[in-house]
Amino acid sequence: MTEQSNSAAQGQSTSTVQQPAQGAQGGPAPQEGPKKLAIIASKGSLDWAYPPFILASTAASLDYEVEIFFTFYGLQLLDRDLDLQVSSLGNPGMPMPMPMPVMGQALPGMQAMMTKMMKRKMSAKGVVDLAELRQTCVDIGVKLVACQMTLDLFDMDSSRFIDGVELGGAATFFGFAEDANISLFI
């Protein structure tokens, strides 16, 4: 979506905000301007990369103003060239094609195989490609903030990120989340 249409969407939300948001009972007092969603994305695996971007893009479509704060392993989700993996290790809930002992799951090459299978399954089921979903978030006006402290901790350079990513710290997050209607830690 273009900048223009996005600002049109923002303008539109002011008129709909008067309707009490579903489930807003007991929430913060009615506010001026668009509803806000604040997300902290802290995980860097292929499966956990989806929730922040799915929720962010959907909320933006529902006229929310959205900010995602990427911290620790979540920074991987901002890489220009996404190379995210999935592992069944430490994740007994992952559906497996056949039962496999944990020792077997730890063998070299297993993670690459799991990742390949997961990507194939997602593609077959019509789940959106992650890079495409992320780009949609950017186009629709979702603000992406990378944690400066984690960058320093891991000696990472922000030049590895896609365009439009801002840097900030915990205080930056609170600046946005303070009056957010919904805040999520993922």
Add this chain to the structure above:
Amino acid sequence: MAEYNQELDATGLNCPLPILKAKKTLASMSSGEVLYVTATDPGSVKDFESFSQQTGHELLEQKEEDGKYHFRLKCAG
């Protein structure tokens, strides 16, 4: 389905794509115009109800036919 101004084929797409694409299309439409969406994601039924409630784009009609879900949304501008 009754008349519409724009059509969106969201068949084969999964959450949240039908909503995202509908929103994108509606943003390019004028107030009062009608968008006709076809989807195959069963979750889209509840999602479009919720989308309509939250964005003000009125859900004029929804039905299931031939294993597909059909929606008509009136653009709120």
